[in-house]
Amino acid sequence: MATLxxxxxxxxxxxxxxxxxxxxxxxxRKKENDAAVKIQSWFxxxxxxxxxxxxxxxxxIIQKWWRSFLGRKQYQLTVQVxxxxxxxxxxxxxxxxxxxxxxxxxxxxxxxxxxxLKEYLKVVSETNDAIRKALEEFAEMxxxxxxxxxxxxxxxxxxxxARKMHYxxxxxxxxxxxxxxxxxxxxxxxxxxxxxxxxxxxxxxxxQKDSTSLTDWLACTSxxxxxxxxxxxxxxxxxxQGPFRDITEVLExxxxxxxxxxxxxxxxxxxxxxxxxxxREEWLQNVNDNMFLPFSSxxxxxxxxPSMHLSSKYGPVSYKEQFRSENPKKWICNKDFQTVLPSFExxxxxxxxxxxxxxxx
Amino acid sequence: MxxxxxxxxxxxxxxxxxxxxxTLLLDVVPTIQQTAALALGRLANYNDDLAEAVVKCDIxxxxxxxxxxxxxxxxxxxxxxxxxxxxxSPQLAQAIVDCGALDTLVICxxxxxxxxxxxxxxxxxxxxxxxxxxxxxxxxxxxxxxLVLCIQEPEIALKRIAASxxxxxxxxxxxxxxxxxxxxxxxxxxxxxxxxDAKLKHQILSALSQxxxxxxxxxxxxxxxxxxxxxxxxxxxxxxxxxxxxxxxxREIAKHTPELSQLVVNAGGVAAVIDCIGSCKGNTRLPGIxxxxxxxxxxxxxxxxxxxxxxxxxxxxxxxxxxxxHIKAxxxxxxGQIGRHTPEHARAVAVTxxxxxxxxxYMSTESSEDLQVKSKKAIKNILQKCTYLPALExxxxxxxxxxxxxxxxQFSKVLPHDSKARRLFVTSGGLKKVQEIKAEPGxxxxxxxxxxxxxxxxxxxxxxxxxxxDTLLQRVDSYQPLNN
Numbered sequence: 001m002a003t004l005x006x007x008x009x010x011x012x013x014x015x016x017x018x019x020x021x022x023x024x025x026x027x028x029r030k031k032e033n034d035a036a037v038k039i040q041s042w043f044x045x046x047x048x049x050x051x052x053x054x055x056x057x058x059x060x061i062i063q064k065w066w067r068s069f070l071g072r073k074q075y076q077l078t079v080q081v082x083x084x085x086x087x088x089x090x091x092x093x094x095x096x097x098x099x100x101x102x103x104x105x106x107x108x109x110x111x112x113x114x115x116x117l118k119e120y121l122k123v124v125s126e127t128n129d130a131i132r133k134a135l136e137e138f139a140e141m142x143x144x145x146x147x148x149x150x151x152x153x154x155x156x157x158x159x160x161x162a163r164k165m166h167y168x169x170x171x172x173x174x175x176x177x178x179x180x181x182x183x184x185x186x187x188x189x190x191x192x193x194x195x196x197x198x199x200x201x202x203x204x205x206x207x208q209k210d211s212t213s214l215t216d217w218l219a220c221t222s223x224x225x226x227x228x229x230x231x232x233x234x235x236x237x238x239x240x241q242g243p244f245r246d247i248t249e250v251l252e253x254x255x256x257x258x259x260x261x262x263x264x265x266x267x268x269x270x271x272x273x274x275x276x277x278x279x280r281e282e283w284l285q286n287v288n289d290n291m292f293l294p295f296s297s298x299x300x301x302x303x304x305x306p307s308m309h310l311s312s313k314y315g316p317v318s319y320k321e322q323f324r325s326e327n328p329k330k331w332i333c334n335k336d337f338q339t340v341l342p343s344f345e346x347x348x349x350x351x352x353x354x355x356x357x358x359x360x361x
Numbered sequence: 362m363x364x365x366x367x368x369x370x371x372x373x374x375x376x377x378x379x380x381x382x383x384t385l386l387l388d389v390v391p392t393i394q395q396t397a398a399l400a401l402g403r404l405a406n407y408n409d410d411l412a413e414a415v416v417k418c419d420i421x422x423x424x425x426x427x428x429x430x431x432x433x434x435x436x437x438x439x440x441x442x443x444x445x446x447x448x449x450s451p452q453l454a455q456a457i458v459d460c461g462a463l464d465t466l467v468i469c470x471x472x473x474x475x476x477x478x479x480x481x482x483x484x485x486x487x488x489x490x491x492x493x494x495x496x497x498x499x500x501x502x503x504x505x506x507x508l509v510l511c512i513q514e515p516e517i518a519l520k521r522i523a524a525s526x527x528x529x530x531x532x533x534x535x536x537x538x539x540x541x542x543x544x545x546x547x548x549x550x551x552x553x554x555x556x557x558d559a560k561l562k563h564q565i566l567s568a569l570s571q572x573x574x575x576x577x578x579x580x581x582x583x584x585x586x587x588x589x590x591x592x593x594x595x596x597x598x599x600x601x602x603x604x605x606x607x608x609x610x611x612r613e614i615a616k617h618t619p620e621l622s623q624l625v626v627n628a629g630g631v632a633a634v635i636d637c638i639g640s641c642k643g644n645t646r647l648p649g650i651x652x653x654x655x656x657x658x659x660x661x662x663x664x665x666x667x668x669x670x671x672x673x674x675x676x677x678x679x680x681x682x683x684x685x686x687h688i689k690a691x692x693x694x695x696x697g698q699i700g701r702h703t704p705e706h707a708r709a710v711a712v713t714x715x716x717x718x719x720x721x722x723y724m725s726t727e728s729s730e731d732l733q734v735k736s737k738k739a740i741k742n743i744l745q746k747c748t749y750l751p752a753l754e755x756x757x758x759x760x761x762x763x764x765x766x767x768x769x770x771q772f773s774k775v776l777p778h779d780s781k782a783r784r785l786f787v788t789s790g791g792l793k794k795v796q797e798i799k800a801e802p803g804x805x806x807x808x809x810x811x812x813x814x815x816x817x818x819x820x821x822x823x824x825x826x827x828x829x830x831d832t833l834l835q836r837v838d839s840y841q842p843l844n845n
Contacts, residue, residue, distance in 0.1 A: 117662060121669055124626060128670045131593060131629030132636060139597045 162189070162196035169193045259352070262343045271339050378404070379418040386423055391432065398424065398438035402445045409449035416446060416453060421460045428465045433474045440469060440480035444487050451491040458488065458495060463502035470507040475516045482511055482519070486526035493533035500530060500537060505544045512549050521561050524550065528568035535575035542572060542582055551586035559600040566595060566606035574613040580621060584614060589628040596637040604637055605645045612652035619659035626663060631656060631670045638675055646679060647688055654695030661702035668709045673699060677715040680722075690732040693719055697739025704748045711752035716740065720760060740764060748775050750782050757794045766806050769795065773812040783816055792817065793825045 007014075110116050170176030170190065178187035267273065283289075324330040324337070331337075382404075385397035401420065405412040415421070421443075428439045443462055447454040457463075462484075469481035485504050489496040504526075511523035527546055531538040541547075550565050569588070573580040588610075595607040611630055615622045625631065631653070638649040653672050657664035667673075673696070680692040696719070700710035710716075722728050723736040744767045747753060756768040772795075776783055786792055795813055800806035814822050823829060 111662065117665075120662070121665055124631075124666045125669045127627065127629040128632030131590065132632050135593060135597050135633055135636065138594055142597075142599075 158192065159196060160199075162192040163199040166193060166196055166198040261345060261348050263345060263348075266343055268340055268342070269338055271341050379414050379420065383418055383420050383423065386420065386427070391435065394427075394431070395434045395438050398435060398442055402438060402441035404445075405442060406445035406448075409453070412446045412449050412453055415442070416456045421446070421457060421462065425460055425462045425465050428462075429468065433472065433477050436469055436472065436474075436477045437480045440466065440477070440484045444480070444484040447484060448487040448490075451495065454488045454491050454495050458498050463488075463498060463504070467502045467504050467507060470504065470511065475514060475519050478511055478514070479516075479519045479522050482508060482522045482526050486522065486529050489526065490529045493537065496530045496533050496537050500540050505530065505540055505546075509544045509546045509549060512546070512553070517556075517558050517561060520553065520556075521558075521564050524553075524561065524564035524568050528564060528571050531568065532571040532574075535579070538572045538575045538579055542579060547572065547583055547586045551583075551588050551591075554588065554591050554595065559598065559603055562595060562598065563600065563602045563606050566592075566603065566610050570606060570610040570613045573610065577617045577621070580614045580617050583610075584621065584624065589625070589630065593628070593630060593633040596633045601641065601645050604641060605648060608634055608637055608645075608648040608652060612648045612655060615652055616655040619663065622656045622659050622663050626656065626666045631667055631672065635670055635672050635675050638679065643683070643685070644688070646683070647691055650676065650679060650688065650691045650695050654691065654698045657695065658698040661706065664699050664702050664706055667699055668706065673710055673713050673715070677713045677718065680715060681718050686729045686732045689722060689728070690735045693722065693732065693736040693739045697735070697742045700739070701742035701746060704746050707743050707747040708749040710743055711747050711749045714752070716743065716747075716752055717755055720756065720764070723764075724759075724761065737764075741767060744768060744771060747771060750775060750786065754786075754789060754791050757791055762806075765798065766809070769798070769806060769809040769813070773809040776813055776816045787817070787821065787825075792821070796822070796826045 110120075168176050168178065170179040170186075175181055176190065176193070178190040178193065321327045321329075328336075379401075382397050382401050386394055386401075388394055388397070401415060405415045424439045424442060428436055431439075443457055443466065447457050466481045466484055469477050470485075472478055472481075485499050485508075489499040508523045508526050512520055512527070514520065514523075527541055527550075531541045547569070550569055553565050554562065556562060556565075569583055573583040592607055592610060595603050598604055598607075611625060611634060615625045615630075634649045634652055638646050638653075641649075653667055653676065657667045657672075676692050676696050676699075680689055680696070683689055683692070696710055696715060700707045719736045719740050723733055723740060728736075741764070744753075744756075744764070748771065750772070753768055753771060756764065760768060772786070772791075776786060792813075795810055798806070798810060800810055
């Protein structure tokens with residue numbers, strides 16, 4: 001009870017006392033904290049510095065070794081280069097020695113030798129003369145060739161002129177302009193004209209269509225490919241022993257000509273060719289190439305005016321343009337259709353089989 | 362469309378035409394594209410302002426792009442445009458290189474059609490012609506081996522263009538010439554010298570001379586391709602340019618070393634060149650004259666070889682009859698090189714009476730400075746070795762003092778030893794002239810005069826000294842006759 005009373009009596013001051021006791025330490029706390037921080041930072045600094053020093057030492061060692069390695073490599077290269085230079089210098093010096101001796105020898109033997117020099121100059125002048133002659137011959141030859149070419153060109157031109165002017169040749173009745181009766185002898189052009197062939201204008205060349213005939217295919221059965229000897233066998237030759245076939249039969253079989261089927265033997269556009277041939281034959285019989293015009297006013301290009309029943313507001317349709325064969329615009333590709341009538345093989349094997357079926361007995 | 366192919370003169374401000382043509386280049390129809398390209402080419406060909414306009418309107422990238430994929434007519438037309446633009450100036454050619462045209466042109470060189478190859482090679486030639494960087498760019502694009510292949514094609518026009526392209530590439534520097542040689546061009550070029558076509562020969566000879574002019578090794582390589590004596594036949598060709606290029610080639614070979622000159626002399630080249638000089642006129646002679654000078658300059662034996670091939674009369678003819686100063690200067694230089702070696706050589710030159718001609722060229726005020734310098738040097742060189750006195754005597758009369766010194770010096774060297782010459786000197790009036798020369802006492806001229814005077818007895822010297830007749834007359838005046 002007493003303690004409680006004592007405590008209660010002190011209770012008002014306990015708070016203050018508690019506060020003041022704690023706050024006395026506060027200024028020292030900060031100071032002590034700062035001191036501790038300082039000590040710690042210093043220590044850490046020393047640690048790090050020691051570590052860095054250690055690292056530096058190690059790095060120095062590494063760098064030292066690496067640089068020494070590089071230096072040794074470089075040194076090797078330098079030594080090689082120096083060696084090479086030395087050798088080249090030596091070779092050059094030796095070469096200079098050889099050249100010196102040789103040049104001295106040459107100069108003494110050839111250059112300063114008066115007679116040799118005279119000989120040399122004589123040879124040079126002879127060469128010069130030879131070259132001059134050769135060059136002159138060459139120039140002459142070229143000139144001759146050129147003159148010849150010119151002459152030939154002139155000749156050709158004159159010939160062409162004469163051929164073009166062939167109509168000026170004189171006939172028996174009419175003397176031509178170069179063969180005037182008042183002259184003693186005809187002009188040289190007259191003789192040229194007589195010699196010349198009349199010039200016809202170049203006709204457009206008809207392209208030869210290469211027609212491959214069937215016999216071109218059969219190289220292997222032609223007589224070329226089975227070589228026979230030039231010399232015929234002797235007449236009274238003894239027959240070779242053995243079951244040999246008759247030679248004529250063999251040759252007949254070997255050189256039997258091709259018997260193509262009907263389908264192969266005819267060209268595929270045979271209808272067209274036949275039509276053209278027919279047309280050509282008919283054309284031969286023509287007296288006049290112009291088409292026979294039935295009505296007197298056919299050639300006058302008057303436009304036909306249809307009757308009212310037949311005319312429409314769209315105009316008369318051209319009859320020709322309906323048909324593909326007359327109207328190129330209706331073609332699918334750039335050529336018209338071909339009429340192809342292949343033959344059929346109904347009777348191709350007639351009489352060529354072994355069986356005697358169907359033959360007249 | 363065909364209106365565009367008419368060659369109109371279009372004034373500079375018509376950039377509208379360029380943009381029109383540019384849009385037409387992108388047209389769908391290939392014929393229109395080709396014709397547009399052709400029109401552009403003709404415009405650019407006419408004038409370099411128009412070519413610049415073509416470059417400014419950005420037409421080149423489009424052309425280069427479509428060059429790679431179109432048909433051969435378009436390729437020909439596009440290559441024509443590139444050629445027409447590139448020929449005017451280095452800047453335009455650089456513009457072409459910058460838009461990447463070189464690779465496509467090199468691809469065109471591999472095309473099958475010879476017309477395309479010819480157009481591409483022509484364009485490359487005009488690009489490479491301007492300077493060394495552009496040639497290097499052309500070489501870096503790999504054009505040289507393809508050009509060597511083009512030379513072997515059968516079409517003559519293609520051969521011509523390829524040879525001229527190689528010539529224009531090789532002319533700038535030794536490295537480029539080495540590249541051309543490394544591609545094996547020299548052997549093919551040497552084979553084609555025999556071709557009868559004149560323009561082709563002219564290009565081939567030009568190519569070989571451009572290659573051989575740079576260094577001794579290249580010249581030796583050209584010689585090893587066995588061009589002698591075939592090249593000498595080209596000296597007899599009718600075409601002037603072929604002759605000029607052939608003598609240029611021989612000159613470029615002979616100028617490097619005495620051994621190469623010796624080779625040329627041994628093959629009879631000197632005689633051929635002298636004949637060629639005789640048959641030409643004007644600038645065509647110049648390389649031949651220079652070649653003789655180079656050959657004679659190397660050594661005295663070669664100079665003697667030139668003399669015995671009758672080179673000196675020909676050179677003196679050139680000297681007197683050519684109107685142009687630079688040719689005269691070259692002839693004077695060549696004569697100086699021939700005559701400067703020994704008294705024999707100088708005599709050979711002096712005998713043909715060229716020394717007065719040289720003197721007159723030196724003295725005349727119309728000759729250019731170069732000519733004067735060269736003729737003075739030639740006279741000096743020849744005079745220092747000349748012992749042929751009849752040729753020297755005219756010099757006593759009309760030479761200027763600096764030359765007179767040498768002339769008198771020569772006389773003073775020769776006269777003490779030759780009595781016949783002394784007599785001739787007196788009778789021809791030379792001694793009299795020498796006495797009339799006024800020289801400062803103590804100068805070299807005076808020494809020479811003294812040495813000449815010492816060759817003759819006192820009385821003769823006094824007899825010929827100027828004013829002697831006056832002194833004699835004075836003596837007559839002062840003489841009193843003895844009688845009466």
